[in-house]
Amino acid sequence: MIKKLLTVSITLALATSTGFVYAQAKAGVGKEKAASCAGCHGEDGNSAMPGFPKLAGQHQGYLIKQLKAFKSGERNAPMMAPLAMGLDDKSMEEIAAYYASQKISVNPAPTLPADDEDDDDKPAKTDDEKKAELAALIEQGSDLYRNGNIGREVSACVACHGPYAEGNKPAAYPALHSQHADYLIKTLSDFKTGARSNNPENMMHMIAKKMTDEDIKAVSYYISTMK
Structure with missing residues (x-):
């Protein structure tokens, strides 16, 4: 009996080890193929520009789904479509595996949105007022x-x-924590207007269309602070 259990344990260990090595190899190839993505998304998938999404740590299945949507035109994105058109399914899997294996970076402490600060018709806000307003915004988002x-x-x-x-890996719902607030605001706004619709049963449009602009800003800022 003990001998049989040892045999099963060793077999499982070898299978796990083999799967890990294979995944690492796929991610290694994906890193090379993702070199052209670094300009917008960062070398390790952590974009430094708030208008471009961080891809580090995102679920592989979700990334593959989005690349296929860019390639088919299901998701309208003039910048991404030409890049996705040159990728076959294997390359998409490898690139997605690389980004999924990376760790998403933590965002710096948020500041009050610029459009809330610049209002010539009102007196300038003090630092304490800005901090209180930002805290209220994030609390609303929470x-x-x-x-x-x-x-x-x-x-x-x-x-x-x-x-x-x-997120939810089996359902291919994306991870959102530590994502750029600006990108989240644009994404929710696009869902709200219908500019983006490549999600199951257009569920995000049905939710976002009922959100106010303040809702979108608040929840985006809150999510950007989650780790």
């Missing part, structure tokens, strides 16, 4: 993320994206 808004039938983000915005 409440919306976790509880939604029953009155306007806005679903809680936590239902699909998890308590720590880690």
Whole structure:
């Protein structure tokens, strides 16, 4: 009996080790193929520009799905379409494996959105007022993320994206934590207007269209602070 258990344990260990080595090899090849992506998304998938999404730590299945959508035209993106057109399924898997293996960077402490600071019709805000307003904005975003808004039938983000915005790997719902607030605002705005619709049953459009611009800003800023 002991001999049989040892044999099973060794077999499982070898299988796990082989799978890990294979995954690492795929990610290594993906790094080379992702070289042309570094200009916008960063060498390790951590974009330094807030308008471009961080890809580090994102679920492989979700990244593959998006690349295929760019390639087919299901997701309209003039910058991404030409790049995706040159990728076969294997290359997409390898690039996605590389980014999925990276660790997403933590964002610096957020500051008040620029459009809230620049208002010539009002006296300049003090630092304490800005801090209080930012704290209120993030608190509003936290409440919306976790509880939604029953009155306007806005679903809680936590239902699909998890308590720590880690996403749902089997369902291919993306991880959101530590993503750039600017990118999240644009994404939710695109879902709201229908400019982006490549999600199951257009679910994100149905949610985002019920969100106010302030809702979108608040939840985006909150998510950007999650680690």
